[in-house]
Amino acid sequence: NAGVMQNPRHLVRRRGQEARLRCSPVKGHSHVYWYRQLPEEGLKFMVYLQKENIIDESGMPKERFSAEFPKEGPSILRIQQVVRGDSAAYFCASSPGRGSSYEQYFGPGTRLTVT
């Protein structure tokens, strides 16, 4: 059984470029969550998506960040015009259903470095 897969594992971007982070959930899971971990801090919730729908984006920065989870393919977290403050580890989690009774399974993360 493949767990949550994220790629790339490491991503280096120059200021002003775009970053695309991909997350493939556990097979059969239709719910995806994105979290960001800044250096020396805990994980912070960003967005919760179900196939083709954004359910909760209360943790997403208002500008430059967007997320999608299409009917086919992985979930994508897109960061436009990256700045140094975007350097962090971005984790994706998936669950088989909606609601807090379903455990979230975490991927290995993508470490973004903005130079």
Added chain:
Amino acid sequence: KQEVTQIPAALSVPEGENLVLNCSFTDSAIYNLQWFRQDPGKGLTSLLLIQSSQREQTSGRLNASLDKSSGRSTLYIAASQPGDSATYLCAVRANNDMRFGAGTRLTVKP
């Protein structure tokens, strides 16, 4: 707004010691609480999940307790080993998201 605090921020112990990591949360209306382990530069490994109706969970040398009314959880590690060295994260689930503490960085010296 739910706030999760972990104390201490860092802990260093000699091999073989029993130890306790603490987690507190401000809003007792949670569905579950989960303890994770994170190694440097790595992802999260789930250790124990406690549902709000439960008081504790055990796995091997690990025991986690939950006192929802007081907003506290503890992770007890028995007979610590150098391989236990990692950052331990506590997270509570209330709605769509999980709220994480900043973690306790544990070092077990041989």
